[in-house]
Amino acid sequence: EAGVAQSPRYKIIEKRQSVAFWCNPISGHATLYWYQQILGQGPKLLIQFQNNGVVDDSQLPKDRFSAERLKGVDSTLKIQPAKLEDSAVYLCASSSGTGYPDSPLHFGNGTRLTVT
């Protein structure tokens, strides 16, 4: 099966600019996650979707971050305006979700964001 696709692979922007990341999960996976991974740390959950509804966005800085999952498939994560501390790798993951509460996550290779 095709894996989780993310783009772009790398992005460099200046602070206060905006940026968007795109994710295409594994076909049929109901649950989609966005994680932020700062160098040397583990992934931190930003937002979790079940189909096209938000399950958890408690750690999403909503004053600057937004995410959507249209039609329960692809998802985009946006940062506007970016801050220096947003420099990180943004990982998208999906899992089969519904009916399988302990199903493993399948990750994409992430987008490395550098804010200067």
Place this chain on the structure above:
Amino acid sequence: SQKIEQNSEALNIQEGKTATLTCNYTNYSPAYLQWYRQDPGRGPVFLLLIRENEKEKRKERLKVTFDTTLKQSLFHITASQPADSATYLCALERRGGYNKLIFGAGTRLAVHP
């Protein structure tokens, strides 16, 4: 608050030996725990899952234990190989948390020939 701790220092071992990585947690009662491998520049890859009612799980050269009394999981790689060198992450699911996984910071393993 909930906390997951993994050895922050890298673990260096000789090829052929058994690597043992530790994951400790506090203020937490996870229904299950997962282990992932992450290579530089790549996303984490799922390795093993163990549930709270299971003491041990094995897959080829990998073994995971889960002690809910000690609030600890141990991850073992037997007959380690240089190709096993990577960062290993443990992740806990919050009970009733809709498959919401919280990750530790990971332990970097280096296997030397």
